[in-house]
Amino acid sequence: MDLSLTPELIEFRDEVRTWFDEHVVGEFARHRGAGASWDDEAFDVRLAWDRELSAGGWLCLGWPKEYGGREASVDQQLVFQLEYARANPPYRATTQGQDLFGPTLLTFGTPEQKARFLPAIVRVEEQWGQGFSEPGAGSDLAGLRTKARLEGGGWVIDGQKIWTSLATHADWLYVLCRTDPDAPKHRGLSMLLIRADAPGVEVRPIRNILGGADFCEVFFTAARTPADHVVGPVDNGWHVAMGALGTERGTVLLGEHLRIRSEVEAMIAAARSRGMSPVLRRELTKAWTEARVMEWNGLRLMTSLKDRGLDPTVQASISKVFASAAHVRMGELASRIAGAPGDLVGENYAVDRFQHMFLGSRAERIFGGTEQIQLNVLAERTLGLPREPR
Numbered sequence: 001m002d003l004s005l006t007p008e009l010i011e012f013r014d015e016v017r018t019w020f021d022e023h024v025v026g027e028f029a030r031h032r033g034a035g036a037s038w039d040d041e042a043f044d045v046r047l048a049w050d051r052e053l054s055a056g057g058w059l060c061l062g063w064p065k066e067y068g069g070r071e072a073s074v075d076q077q078l079v080f081q082l083e084y085a086r087a088n089p090p091y092r093a094t095t096q097g098q099d100l101f102g103p104t105l106l107t108f109g110t111p112e113q114k115a116r117f118l119p120a121i122v123r124v125e126e127q128w129g130q131g132f133s134e135p136g137a138g139s140d141l142a143g144l145r146t147k148a149r150l151e152g153g154g155w156v157i158d159g160q161k162i163w164t165s166l167a168t169h170a171d172w173l174y175v176l177c178r179t180d181p182d183a184p185k186h187r188g189l190s191m192l193l194i195r196a197d198a199p200g201v202e203v204r205p206i207r208n209i210l211g212g213a214d215f216c217e218v219f220f221t222a223a224r225t226p227a228d229h230v231v232g233p234v235d236n237g238w239h240v241a242m243g244a245l246g247t248e249r250g251t252v253l254l255g256e257h258l259r260i261r262s263e264v265e266a267m268i269a270a271a272r273s274r275g276m277s278p279v280l281r282r283e284l285t286k287a288w289t290e291a292r293v294m295e296w297n298g299l300r301l302m303t304s305l306k307d308r309g310l311d312p313t314v315q316a317s318i319s320k321v322f323a324s325a326a327h328v329r330m331g332e333l334a335s336r337i338a339g340a341p342g343d344l345v346g347e348n349y350a351v352d353r354f355q356h357m358f359l360g361s362r363a364e365r366i367f368g369g370t371e372q373i374q375l376n377v378l379a380e381r382t383l384g385l386p387r388e389p390r
């Protein structure tokens with residue numbers, strides 16, 4: 001990737017940098033680096049931060065202007081991501097809509113659906129949750145059993161989803177349902193949109209290892225939604241869902257990977273103040289190097305999005321496999337640097353940044369497609385190894 005910036009990009013970078021300098025203050029500065037795409041740590045501060053970004057015109061940069069975006073180029077989006085990581089503000093609260101559902105709708109939605117839903121995401125007025133996984137269908141997503149049928153001019157949904165991130169905050173859910181029970185497994189699925197507070201939809205939070213209650217079970221009992229709330233063709237939702245998951249493994253993770261460098265810098269600062277053994281020095285050097293590799297993988301991914309001959313899905317899998325395993329190792333190192341106090345949580349289960357790294361990084365090997373599934377993808381699609389027996 002060519003990293004030299006044109007004069008226009010330098011001007012854009014300076015504009016972004018100045019904006020962050022002026023706006024990452026007060027509560028936002030006190031919550032630097034807080035949160036992740038799937039958790040609700042400091043959620044109210046992060047929501048206020050999203051509104052600040054929205055007011056400044058810094059959300060959904062690549063979207064068409066008619067839906068509230070800036071039509072920013074891939075290079076501008078990359079510059080923005082790098083500056084975001086440099087400023088290290090709180091993690092955006094409403095990424096489910098901005099980074100996952102929104103891009104999916106841009107690709108597969110009707111003009112009416114885009115006009116109805118996208119501007120509300122940019123204005124941080126409506127939040128979204130992804131209802132794909134089920135108790136019996138995670139890696140084997142096509143095995144899902146939640147059913148929907150057309151009845152009385154609308155869809156009626158029955159079934160159960162699980163691990164729906166931030167569903168307690170969601171106004172809307174996009175739900176993958178079986179709409180043709182007789183079709184082969186990967187066909188006969190449709191992606192439906194339903195209000196999270198519709199009658200027949202029940203959201204039950206699950207408490208996680210970080211003490212948050214951000215991902216949920218969602219039960220549907222004869223829950224109704226209008227007939228036109230289907231994204232993409234009826235019975236062809238597999239294709240739509242794969243588009244959403246590709247985005248999740250790609251650009252969503254880029255933001256998370258770029259900011260890991262500041263976590264490593266915090267670890268180095270903590271180790272310096274507490275004294276450093278030669279072993280710790282070596283491990284910190286390794287962690288710092290791995291954080292740089294994550295950045296380079298992210299830059300390669302952006303290059304592939306600019307259509308320079310690399311397959312973005314393959315690059316996204318490489319980034320995810322490398323970063324999730326490395327981040328777990330970094331979390332373990334952070335825990336060792338913290339020493340015995342790192343084993344204690346504060347009032348109301350308040351975890352500090354290092355504990356958050358140690359505990360939260362474990363989820364990264366699972367969500368958006370597990371590490372083993374990504375390795376299967378790479379083995380089959382990139383290395384041409386024999387397909388796994390099914």
Ligand SMILES: Cc1cc2nc3c(=O)[nH]c(=O)nc-3n(C[C@H](O)[C@H](O)[C@H](O)COP(=O)(O)OP(=O)(O)OC[C@H]3O[C@@H](n4cnc5c(N)ncnc54)[C@H](O)[C@@H]3O)c2cc1C
Pocket residue numbers: 038129130131132133134135136137138139140162163164165166215363364366367368369370371372373376388
């Ligand atoms: C923090 C977090 C947030 C999430 N948010 C959402 C969300 O918002 N919406 C949503 O729909 N889902 C969400 N998920 C669910 C996530 O997508 C699933 O957990 C994931 O796809 C794995 O599915 P599973 O949990 O059913 O595990 P399983 O599929 O049962 O896998 C169990 C183990 O078996 C391994 N395995 C399974 N199949 C194979 C295979 N073919 N080859 C090799 N190994 C295999 C897996 O790698 C894993 O180690 C979230 C998960 C986490 C952890």
